Amino acid sequence: MAWIELEGAVNARDLGGLPTIDGGSTVHSRLLRSENLQELTPGDVSRLVEELGVTTVVDLRSTNEVTIEGPAPLDALSGVRHAHHPVLKEFLDVSDTLKAALLTESVEADRERYPDDPMCGHYLGYLENRPEEVVGALRTIATAPGAAIVHCAAGKDRTGVVVALALTIAGVEPEAIVDDYMATDDRLEAIVERLSRSRMYAGDITSRPVKAHAPRAETMKAFLEQLTVRYGGIDAWLTANGFGAAEVATLRARLRQA
Structure with a gap:
């Protein structure tokens, strides 16, 4: 994992160079x-x-977020595809969208889904409530002609889950997936500062202390474990949701060193 130093984004990184279970690595x-x-x-x-060869933006934000934030600079480029895959439940009320996107309020369904770690329960909710969008995001990554950049608001939760699934398909070591997820913590204050200037998130993002937004390694570990416990493994979940073996092979080959 390598940080991409940008002026207008603080949590950008290239997921090349991550070790795979069989001794290989992901491609940059x-x-x-x-x-x-x-x-x-x-x-x-x-x-x-x-x-870096970006040809595809995989946007995991809700429709409300995309509408209120407006066009981003990459949207103006004809050679860059913008693929919208909202993995959160869509809300008519913008305040509900904010609560769900920034997790400023615990949701009872998250606790019921996984009482030991409601945040893990929240992540499992993406798979159970919006499987078509999760699979769609993975399909977009697999078919991108060049580099695909995945993002949401903070680049931690929705992005963390979709990236973790893609890396799991590529055979990346679970410890490396957790380490990548936790890397966001290194830039947490800068992320909150950025979002506090935005049209959509200003005010809500600062309603809790910065550390309240911090990722926890235990959450991602539990999420990866639950892929097996609940669904019989990632391949079984993908198959059940229309992402077949040929697509798995395509995505796996795309992300790995030849």
Whole structure:
């Protein structure tokens, strides 16, 4: 995992170089992750598109978030595809969208789904409530002609889950997936500061202390374990939701070193 230093995003990284269970590694400039991309500068856009080969943006935000935040700089480029896969339940009320996106309020369904760690329960909710969007995001990554950059608001929860699934398909060691998830903690204050300036998240993001937004390694470990406990493994979950063996092979090959 390598940080991508940008002026308009602080939680961007390239997921190349991660170790796989069989002794291989992931390839660079194929799968990138980030927070909200609204503040990218012309230099950032050049870095992502010309240097890193970004052809596809995988946007996991809700329709309300996309509408209120408005177009991002990468949207203006004809050679970059914007694929919208909202993995949260869609809400008519913007305040409900904010609560769900920023997790400023615990949801009873999350506790019921996984009492030991409601945040893990929240992540499992993406798979159970919006499987078509999760699978759609993975399919977009698999078929991107160049690098795909996955993002949500903070680049931690929704992005963390979709990236963890993609890396699991690629055979990345679980410890490395957890380490990548936890890397967001290194930039947490800067992420909160950025989101506090945005149209959508200003005010709500600062309603709790910065550390309240911090990722926990135990949450991602539990999520990865639950893929097996609840669904019989990631392949079984993917098959049940229309992502077949040929697509698994395509995504796996795309993310791994030849």
